[in-house]
Amino acid sequence: MSHHYSGVDFGFPLGDARLDYCDLYAFPKPEDPNKSILIMDVHPSKALPEGYTTTEAFAPEAIYELRIDTDGDLVADITYQFRFSPSGNGAQTATVRRVEGGEGGGGKAIIEDAPVSTGAEAPLSQAGEYRFFAGWRSDPFFYDAGGALNDFQFTGDDFFADADICSMVLELPNRELGDGEVGLWHRTMIPADDGNWTQVERGARAQLVPFLVPNEEKDAYVGSEPADDARFIDVLAHSLEHIGGYSPEEATRVAGTLLPDIIRYDPKRPIAYPDNGRLLTDDVGDSNAAIFTNRKVTEDGVGPHNDLLAEFPYLGPPHENRTKT
Ligand SMILES: [Ca+2]
Numbered sequence: 611m612s613h614h615y616s617g618v619d620f621g622f623p624l625g626d627a628r629l630d631y632c633d634l635y636a637f638p639k640p641e642d643p644n645k646s647i648l649i650m651d652v653h654p655s656k657a658l659p660e661g662y663t664t665t666e667a668f669a670p671e672a673i674y675e676l677r678i679d680t681d682g683d684l685v686a687d688i689t690y691q692f693r694f695s696p697s698g699n700g701a702q703t704a705t706v707r708r709v710e711g712g713e714g715g716g717g718k719a720i721i722e723d724a725p726v727s728t729g730a731e732a733p734l735s736q737a738g739e740y741r742f743f744a745g746w747r748s749d750p751f752f753y754d755a756g757g758a759l760n761d762f763q764f765t766g767d768d769f770f771a772d773a774d775i776c777s778m779v780l781e782l783p784n785r786e787l788g789d790g791e792v793g794l795w796h797r798t799m800i801p802a803d804d805g806n807w808t809q810v811e812r813g814a815r816a817q818l819v820p821f822l823v824p825n826e827e828k829d830a831y832v833g834s835e836p837a838d839d840a841r842f843i844d845v846l847a848h849s850l851e852h853i854g855g856y857s858p859e860e861a862t863r864v865a866g867t868l869l870p871d872i873i874r875y876d877p878k879r880p881i882a883y884p885d886n887g888r889l890l891t892d893d894v895g896d897s898n899a900a901i902f903t904n905r906k907v908t909e910d911g912v913g914p915h916n917d918l919l920a921e922f923p924y925l926g927p928p929h930e931n932r933t934k935t
Pocket residue numbers: 679680681682683684685686687
């Protein structure tokens with residue numbers, strides 16, 4: 611097998627920022643540990659190389675999914691599907707469906723016609739014990755991305771300090787997740803020519819794809835399911851040899867700890883990425899830098915943002931108001 615390590619690449623699936631998976635957070639609701647907060651972030655407002663993306667938050671032709679494995683076989687047992695109306699008249703709305711079992715449509719709509727926020731307000735949609743928010747917020751992710759691109763020579767410059775993100779925030783009772791640890795991941799589907807759906811994006815752990823999956827393997831990786839992730843251990847190991855100077859054996863061992871690409875989450879245990887769930891303040895950039903560089907660099911000098919909210923939707927208001935007037 612030969613791979614060329616193509617370097618860090620922050621490109622978007624099909625060149626479309628709206629389809630780009632960014633981060634997945636999972637933690638108990640601070641005010642009520644019998645409920646969980648699951649946050650999926652897509653579509654960064656800023657691109658690297660530097661540039662801005664579209665103001666339409668979510669792709670109306672796509673299905674965004676939160677996949678949940680409840681029995682440890684890495685096959686989804688519950689899927690929350692998020693779909694969005696076109697933004698023709700300026701405002702998008704969202705529908706959330708809960709589908710049990712593996713594939714296909716069906717399921718039941720739990721939230722309908724939820725407004726997609728483009729400004730500072732955070733309209734909340736509620737149905738039974740579910741609460742939902744979708745729209746632009748301040749990106750909670752913090753990282754010296756420029757330093758990472760410069761061979762991990764960090765200067766403490768937070769690329770995301772003024773960045774926004776398109777967020778889907780779901781609050782639900784823990785019993786909806788079953789009893790015990792679950793595996794979580796995100797995927798994005800778009801219509802295929804044959805009337806089926808094509809999976810064009812997926813992930814759970816932050817930064818794996820841009821840092822460790824070479825361009826020639828990206829389509830295969832984002833089109834796969836976690837149950838098949840053993841096939842990508844050699845791919846990630848090869849990248850780790852290049853970036854971190856690992857020996858082949860050690861690179862393979864470390865790659866094996868990064869896959870399958872899921873976040874394990876048990877709301878009854880303490881939350882800390884990557885072992886259990888992910889808090890908005892977990893310093894994923896630091897823990898990943900240590901892995902990617904074989905502990906030659908262990909921090910980027912950037913910490914959590916100070917605009918997080920103590921209550922739903924937990925993410926601060928966006929830096930830019932995108933409401934059309
Ligand atoms: Ca399963």
